[in-house]
Amino acid sequence: MSKFLIDKFQSLDVYTPGEQPKDMEYVKLNTNESPFPPSKGVLERISSEEVLKLNLYPDPDCSVLRNKLAELYGFDSDNIFVSNGSDEILSFAFMAFCSEETGAVFPNISYGFYKVYGDLYNVDYTEAPLTENFELDINDYLNVNKTVVIANPNAPTGLSISVESIEKIVVSNPQNVVLIDEAYVDFGGKSCIELVKKYNNLLVVRTYSKSRSMAGARLGYAFGSKELISDLNRIKYSTNPYNINRLTLAAGEAAVDDNDYYVECCEKIVEVREYSKGRLKELGFEYLDSDSNFIFARSKKIGGEEYYKKLKENGVLVRHFSNPVISDFVRITVGTKAQMDRLFEETEKILKGA
Ligand SMILES: *Cc1c(COP(=O)(O)O)cnc(C)c1O
Numbered sequence: 001m002s003k004f005l006i007d008k009f010q011s012l013d014v015y016t017p018g019e020q021p022k023d024m025e026y027v028k029l030n031t032n033e034s035p036f037p038p039s040k041g042v043l044e045r046i047s048s049e050e051v052l053k054l055n056l057y058p059d060p061d062c063s064v065l066r067n068k069l070a071e072l073y074g075f076d077s078d079n080i081f082v083s084n085g086s087d088e089i090l091s092f093a094f095m096a097f098c099s100e101e102t103g104a105v106f107p108n109i110s111y112g113f114y115k116v117y118g119d120l121y122n123v124d125y126t127e128a129p130l131t132e133n134f135e136l137d138i139n140d141y142l143n144v145n146k147t148v149v150i151a152n153p154n155a156p157t158g159l160s161i162s163v164e165s166i167e168k169i170v171v172s173n174p175q176n177v178v179l180i181d182e183a184y185v186d187f188g189g190k191s192c193i194e195l196v197k198k199y200n201n202l203l204v205v206r207t208y209s210k211s212r213s214m215a216g217a218r219l220g221y222a223f224g225s226k227e228l229i230s231d232l233n234r235i236k237y238s239t240n241p242y243n244i245n246r247l248t249l250a251a252g253e254a255a256v257d258d259n260d261y262y263v264e265c266c267e268k269i270v271e272v273r274e275y276s277k278g279r280l281k282e283l284g285f286e287y288l289d290s291d292s293n294f295i296f297a298r299s300k301k302i303g304g305e306e307y308y309k310k311l312k313e314n315g316v317l318v319r320h321f322s323n324p325v326i327s328d329f330v331r332i333t334v335g336t337k338a339q340m341d342r343l344f345e346e347t348e349k350i351l352k353g354a
Contacts, residue, residue: 008122015116018319027342029333030317032155032184032294034213036265036336038251039258042214045250058249060241065249068256069221073193078226081233082252084243086183086207086220090149091117092235093203093222097177098123103146107136109326111155111181123147130157130325134288134296138165142172151181153189156321156331158290166192170199177228179203184292186211186266187273193223200225210293212255212262217248269293273334279344283351298329301351314346 001010018031037043062082070077083089094117098104101124106114108127118125128140134157141148148169153160170178182204185191193204203224209215222232236243244252255262273295280287280297287297298304308320308330319331332343 012119013116015113019317021317024315026312027316027335027339029335029339029343030319030331031215032210032292032331032333033215034210034265034269034293035339036213036268038213038217039255039261041254041258041261042251045254046247050247050250054246056246057242058244058246060237062244062249065244065252065256068253072256072259073223075193075196075223076226079196079223079229081222081224081229081236082244083220083222083236084240084248085209085218086181086205086222087113088243089205089220089222089232090114090179090181091120092232092239093177093179093205094118094121094123096231096235097179097203098125098147100124102176104149105141105144105146106149107151107154109134109154109157109323110149111151111183114149134326135159136161138168141169144173145176146173147176148173148178149181150179151183152192153184153187153291155184155292156294156319156326156329157288157296158184158292158294159288160189160291163190163192163195166202167195167199170195170202174201177201177203179205181205183207183210184294186262187291187293188266188270189291196223196225200227203228208252208255211266213265214248214251214255217251219244219248219252266293269334272337272340275337276332276334276340276344279340283344283347294331294333296326296329296331299351304328304330307347307350310350311343311346314349316343316346318343 065082066077066080069080090113100122104118104123104125105128108129131137178201180192182191196202196204203222205222208219276295285297285299287295304320304327308318311318
């Protein structure tokens with residue numbers, strides 16, 4: 001840190017991304033990426049012709065992509081915002097809709113970035129504890145008179161709340177934005193995007209990083225009332241109007257055209273997830289009943305950190321969180337069946353030695 005960095009950033013707890021070690025080839029089940037490649041259409045769109053246009057700025061309105069997403073999901077393109085990863089939408093939304101006065105509430109166990117943005121933008125936020133069963137207590141979010149931020153399904157638990165509960169939260173906080181982060185909704189969760197047509201204070205955020213196999217391209221999108229979307233545009237046009245590069249825009253458009261392929265990929269992942277739950281049970285693990293592309297699991301025979309370390313020594317990466325509320329768990333991304341079988345093989349060996 002230099003002496004020039006202003007005080008509030010010196011003490012900031014920054015987000016810690018999942019590790020990407022390069023020392024050996026790992027079975028990578030730690031950052032919830034898709035094990036499947038992007039669709040053929042995406043591959044074709046990133047052509048040398050497209051690369052040759054990199055001397056030109058991309059379309060700051062991203063109108064082709066927004067129109068395609070609008071059509072796919074049955075919205076007007078004015079209800080769609082796109083960004084450089086959904087993290088950027090979250091950042092813009094915290095900047096736009098949360099402050100010391102407005103405040104915010106989100107679960108104490110959830111996506112780590114909410115707290116980081118809360119700190120970064122000096123938000124007076126509250127972290128609502130999960131119940132004993134690691135579920136959200138809806139009462140913590142009713143009539144709070146604060147911006148509400150909920151990942152649904154939640155991360156890293158994989159558990160969902162119902163669309164009815166979300167509607168109650170939205171209705172009970174008419175003076176505040178309710179942000180629902182649907183990063184994992186395509187793996188069997190229930191989406192609340194239809195509520196966007198009814199309520200002007202609901203913002204639903206999604207990403208291409210998990211269900212559309214494009215974590216490396218950085219693309220996120222959001223649904224909201226025209227007013228909320230225009231608020232986000234005010235932030236975007238005050239920070240980085242060309243926030244999505246040409247290649248990512250092209251890839252994102254092609255991916256919408258190939259939506260069927262991604263639906264199939266998600267179905268395969270759900271199948272492997274259910275198979276994996278069965279295998280984990282056989283191995284004596286307990287897990288939360290995930291609706292997402294990861295499983296949050298723990299064993300009475302081995303602690304979360306030790307299990308994570310031993311898997312890593314044996315070439316399998318999963319994610320461990322040191323927060324004491326969840327430190328006996330690991331979060332396992334659902335990969336291909338072959339990748340999961342490798343995990344179970346290593347787990348059997350570890351448990352025999354443990
Ligand atoms: C992965 C993830 C994101 C970030 O997605 P990007 O589009 O890659 O920035 C946002 N929210 C949750 C809950 C996530 O798990």
